[in-house]
Amino acid sequence: MALSKTEIAQRIAQELQDGYYVNLGIGIPTLVANYIPQGMDVVLQSENGLLGIGPFPKKGEADPDLINAGKQTVTYLPGSAFFDSSLSFAMIRGGHIDLTVLGAFEVSDKGDISSWKIPGKMVKGMGGAMDLVAAAKNIIVATTHVDRHGKSKLKTQCDLPLTGVNCVKKIVSDMAVIEVTKQGFKLMERAPGVSVEDIIANTDAPLIIEGDIPEMKL
Amino acid sequence: MALSKTEIAQRIAQELQDGYYVNLGIGIPTLVANYIPQGMDVVLQSENGLLGIGPFPKKGEADPDLINAGKQTVTYLPGSAFFDSSLSFAMIRGGHIDLTVLGAFEVSDKGDISSWKIPGKMVKGMGGAMDLVAAAKNIIVATTHVDRHGKSKLKTQCDLPLTGVNCVKKIVSDMAVIEVTKQGFKLMERAPGVSVEDIIANTDAPLIIEGDIPEMKL
């Protein structure tokens, strides 16, 4: 059984470490915030100028001056800091963020990623994604393994306009955990009930498979 | 009679305009602060991170966390702002300071200035002088016309290491007010009792002299 979106988020949360500063993109990545292990100190950065994102506000308590990068109303936690966009991206570009999680349309086995533009269909702009993928120390892509038409999003080359090159370190899809190595995609884990053959069949690039591939633990 | 240092400062103060943001260098330039016309709103910037320098503190009230760029204890005025060194020089480099007044060892009739280094004798560093002369809209040099050995400080070419090229707009010396034009030094005013001939004799570069040269009014 392929993972649900929340299960993908749950699996990614296992990558967190105490003391991490993390930027979570819009969509599945945002859900990761719900699965930060109890007692682990993880600070969430929002590129519009907040370090220390809190939960969504209670009904009636939303403040229009306090939003996240997805333009949703949020709150802030004790120990938070607010700052302008140039300092926010100084933080990102300067490598001070430990982990970036974002979605993708396509990921290549060279670590390239397409996530911002479908020519002729969707041209909303790259927002902060290009800055994030160009600079974060560790980039994990959260995605479904195939698109709505059943085509693999994991390929030898991205066909859509690129967000960044040679930057993705790991992919957590609904079917598998895959590391992007210098030799290409390396299969690390499979979703419960999903076979290695299923993953191979749904991946449009060679997979390095060493020994038994364990099931993910959620 | 050549001007005293305080008279040079007094004459420079006539260049101030309401609403000016001004950076005053160490030495004679600092004295300009004492002659800001009553009722005129002039804000003094200190490149170590203060906009709105106030008078020196009263005895016993000096605060070690509050100094000017000359490392003297100062105070701040209502409406002041403190900031870090990178923002301070963003302000300077970005052309937000209306006037810079500084001292010099030599000034050339191309507007070059030497003010920071005497090889083999004095190597203290340029501090903020190079940033200031490279970026201020309007740079006035406050200086004696000749050095201690009687040699002119106004020349066709600076012999000492440069602080900046093609940047000085005006010189107020103890003998004269001189504009630096594209054609070279232009004599504008003479100190009370100082003759045009005196000024020519003490200037190591051609002087453009048009019509009668008025005496400075102090």
Next chain:
Amino acid sequence: MNKVVKNAAEAIADIQDHQTLMLGGFGLCGIPENCINALVDQETTGLTCISNNAGVDDFGLGLLLKKHQIKKMISSYVGENKEFERQMLSGELEVELNPQGTLAERIRAGGAGIPAFFVPAGYGTEVAEGKEVRVFDGKPHILERALKADFSIIKAWKGDKAGNLIFRYTANNFNQPMGMAGKITIAEVDELVEVGELDPNQIHLPGVFVQRIFQGENYEKRIEFETTQD
């Protein structure tokens, strides 16, 4: 030094057709509502607008788009706006998209007297097209140019009559760097106070950068996506 103007209409009265404006805000958060409305009333056209986003159809910069007052947008994310998309696809509107951090830094650089700088963002993508590439510390970077504007129009929380500004929460965003990069910077504020009322240690944007300031009124502060726990 009289920086205080009466209202938005007075603040923007000398903005001419075909000038370049920076407008602060992220989404609808921290946008200079009063000045945008005054620009609509003044019917200034042919504008180049530098702004992270382009508002929504009936609020923020969307209002200027609807009246075809904008010739070109320099932004990072322009979703959430159907009229924008229509004008862009039809070629009525010129659009230059920048990575958000590059946009913020180009603006800061414009205010800081730094004409160009290298960044890693966009290398290998269409953003790098036509730009110089250089490798530093083994990593390729592209050369980006500074941005300046005839007018920067920003929104702050508190401001004093000398132009010193303090921002609130994430309503700072692009307002602070844009405030540095305008030949003339206009600040509208929630609360205009007397000189001396703000703590000089806590100024986000010193007054030297601000040429005009006024107390704004009737802020709608529309929320784009109200999201709550319940």
Next chain:
Amino acid sequence: MNKVVKNAAEAIADIQDHQTLMLGGFGLCGIPENCINALVDQETTGLTCISNNAGVDDFGLGLLLKKHQIKKMISSYVGENKEFERQMLSGELEVELNPQGTLAERIRAGGAGIPAFFVPAGYGTEVAEGKEVRVFDGKPHILERALKADFSIIKAWKGDKAGNLIFRYTANNFNQPMGMAGKITIAEVDELVEVGELDPNQIHLPGVFVQRIFQGENYEKRIEFETTQD
């Protein structure tokens, strides 16, 4: 996330000979006194120190100079120190002088992931020697490189246990940008407070940049030139 260390000795214990340090402060204002004293005690040598100034003979970085712990200084103004001058003229000490604004910007750039940028300062002077010159908007500029450090050692006024910092008056100076540019940034503060006690709108340097923090003690805060009205 435990960033709090006991004291300066613990904070600097892993600084090795021949590493590069940034040290905040302007003159003797806002210098990390506790850590400088601990470096003297630890006798770490061969250091490259990036600091706007070099202290005076018997205080600040002058203490490290006296014990020959510094191999190279990167500064903008190094007067006020006879031992410094002696070591420099005798060739014992390597010195790289930068325009002050260029120095501050190189440090910010190091923290901000900008490997190089153009500035007008220093064009036509010995500072430009060996550097690329390029004309922007009719004005020549030189290419300057970013600076980073193994450790940045800074002094703040208030700090919380998450590393968020607030500076006081002109004691900010180089501390804020240097705090961004260290692989490890150590902050000593006048007052260490609990997380949540500082106003999140008023943080000068967010905690993400700070790896170690401690409450300093016995600050001398020596004044270089006490100047009063009387």
